[in-house]
Amino acid sequence: MGKQPKKIIILEIVVLAILLTVFGIGRYRKTINQESDSQQTVNEDANKVWEPIDVTFFDVGKGDCILIETSEGAIMIDTGYDENGEDLVGWLKEREIDTLAYLILTHPDKDHIGGADTVINELNVENIIETNCEVNNDDYIQYKEAAASKGLSILTLTEEKELSIGGAQLTIYPPLSKTFEGQNDYSLVIKMIFGETDFLFAGDATEARIEELLKQIPNIQSMLLKVPYHGRLMENSEEFLEAVSPKYSIITCNKKKEYKDVMKMLTELNSEVFITKDGDITVNSDGKEMTVSQ
Secondary structure (H helix, E strand, O other): OOOHHHHHHHHHHHHHHHHHHHHHHHHHHHHHHHHHHHHHHHHHHHOOOOOOEEEEEOOOOOOOOEEEEEOOEEEEEOOOOHHHHHHHHHHHHHOOOOEEOEEEEOOOOHHHHOOHHHHHHHOEEOOEEEEOOOOOOHHHHHHHHHHHHOOOOEEEEOOOEEEEEOOEEEEEEOOOOOOOOOOHHHOOEEEEEEOOEEEEEOOOOOHHHHHHHHHHOOOOOOOEEEOHHHHOOOOOHHHHHHHHOOOEEEEOOOOOOOOHHHHHHHHHOOOEEEEHHHOOEEEEEOOOOEEEEO
16 A cells, blocks of 8 residues: 555656657657748749740830739830820730729829820720829829729829739839928839839939938839939939949930930949940849840
8 A cells, every 4th residue: 555656656757748748749749840841941932933024115215114914914104195095005005005093193294194085095095093183284184084084083192002913013103302402302102012023114204303202212222213303413413323323224204305414423333233224225134134125
């Protein structure tokens, strides 16, 4: 009888040891599984195959017109001059593009919204986004009338807006100030991230808007820059270009104007410069690498 408690204690120790072993192995297996799942996620992200996107910068003289093509739809940023409208529509139809998921009009200058009425009238435009700047000129009135005739509502942007399409993430930055002197500084500026590649479309931003952008956009450094205001030199051009530090730079200008000082700054930053006066420019990204051709 005196030995019974000792046997009980030994039995309890054995049971406790078994339980600790079982739970210890279970936790070990769970930790191994979690680490394995985490590593698998990292490997999947590293090996992810993106459906490529194309970005075309059209030669529309001193104007802007940019088309972003993704696997889930197309976005057009600006529409050049009025006389460019029919050519743009014809080019899109040749590529069997009859629908725009978004038409983004950065600001109401004639070299940016001139072809908007034709694009709206002849294509299926699902969404229109504009900056908060009204003007009284023929191109602006015709654009508004075309949208109204199609029953399209227009989003006038006053706050940042994010879009997601075909793996591309776009953030649209509206102007912060409401008292700019000219229309250019009311430009919507778009940052697009696609996989490991990124684009910055800077509209016609001049000194005051550029000063805003340097504070407004947290990740302003970009692989490709659509140079603001057709490459014109401004007081803070160098600060802006250094902050963006683009590998590729696109300048939209005609044969009459080239801004050598800005081109020199970009060259010194080891940025490869393309100019639309030499023809349309096409950029392809697979989410990892970017290629530019003209």
